[in-house]
Amino acid sequence: xxxxxxxxxxxxxxxxxxxxxxxxxxxxxxxxxxxxxxxxxxxxxxxxxxxxxxxxxxxxxxxxxxxxxxxxxxxxxxxxxxxxxxxxxxxxxxxxxxx
Numbered sequence: 001x002x003x004x005x006x007x008x009x010x011x012x013x014x015x016x017x018x019x020x021x022x023x024x025x026x027x028x029x030x031x032x033x034x035x036x037x038x039x040x041x042x043x044x045x046x047x048x049x050x051x052x053x054x055x056x057x058x059x060x061x062x063x064x065x066x067x068x069x070x071x072x073x074x075x076x077x078x079x080x081x082x083x084x085x086x087x088x089x090x091x092x093x094x095x096x097x098x099x
Contacts, residue, residue: 003086012098019089020082027064027085044078 001009007016021035024044036043052074061068066084071077093099 003083003090006090007086010099012093015098016089016093019092020086023085023088024082027081028060040082041075041078044081045074048074048078 007013007020010016017037020040021037022032024030024040025032025035028047058068064081064084065088066080071080090099
């Protein structure tokens with residue numbers, strides 16, 4: 001079970017998803033209200049397609065804490081980003097006793 005699935009299956013699902021939105025917003029330098037509450041993966045794919053040319057990809061990956069390996073398309077990059085962001089949320093929840 002990956003980290004996103006763990007969040008979806010958690011009794012604290014709503015608060016963890018909100019924390020995931022906040023983490024994504026922080027690492028993408030956006031406001032939380034710009035991040036949708038549902039359909040994060042398609043939204044992130046679209047966001048990456050629109051903004052990837054404007055971004056310093058190495059800097060973005062560093063902020064998110066992803067390895068600088070090749071991601072062949074925005075779908076695989078979006079999945080990797082959401083998985084890593086979900087891991088951060090779960091780690092924080094585990095250490096604070098919420099998970």
